[in-house]
Amino acid sequence: MEKTAHPAxxxxxxxxxxxxxxxNFSHAMKLLGELAQLEVSVxxxxxxxxxxxDLSQHTLEVLEDLLVNHGHHLDNSLLHKIKRALIxxxxxxxxxNLRAPxxxxxxxxxxLSSAHSPEHRPNTEPADEYLDRL
Incomplete structure (x- = not known):
């Protein structure tokens, strides 16, 4: 597997x-082994x-859903459910965050958007309140 530019x-x-x-580890290994950019060990x-x-290629949620959809039973103890939800x-x-600018x-x-809006452009005309003072 190639190293990504960003270690996170x-x-x-x-x-x-x-x-x-x-x-059935052999079936799970075969199933996940078919995916690119993924290393599996038992x-x-x-x-x-x-x-x-690489997180840009896979997420744990997708990998676990794939296993569950193919009949594998994951550990559903409270501790593992909490860890899984956090991950x-x-x-x-x-x-x-990576998708955000x-x-x-x-x-x-x-x-740029404020510079192009009409209310932020410099006004060359004197304001009415200044004209009233003259």
């Missing part, structure tokens, strides 16, 4: 399976798969 996009996660029914002692991926949220925030681009667009 390179993720190593563990996908925990339910112990009952016994997980830890049968902890009943999990270790996956390395899903953090990965979605990272991806959303940079601060400089955002400020530049604000200044």
């Amino acid at each position: 996009l390179h993720k190593v996660r563990r996908i925990y399976f339910s112990r009952l029914p016994p997980p 830890d049968t002692e902890d009943s999990c798969l270790s996956v390395r991926y 899903y949220h953090s990965e979605s925030c990272i991806l959303e 940079s601060r400089e681009q955002h400020l530049r667009s604000i200044y």
Whole structure:
């Protein structure tokens, strides 16, 4: 797998399976192994798969949904549900932030739009209140 330019996009996660029914690691490895930019290894002692991926290509949520849709049973203990939800949220925030324009681009667009609006253009005509004083 190629290294990404931004280290925050390179993720190593563990996908925990339910112990009952016994997980079919060979099927899960084959299923995930078909995906590009993804490395998979098995830890049968902890009943999990270790996956390395680029966040611009995959998310943990999509990988786990793929496994569940193909009949695999993930560990649904409270601790793993909380960890999973936190990872899903953090990965979605990272991806959303990457899609957002940079601060400089955002400020530049604000200044340009305000410079082109009629109320911010310099007025060469004297205001009526100044004319009344004369």
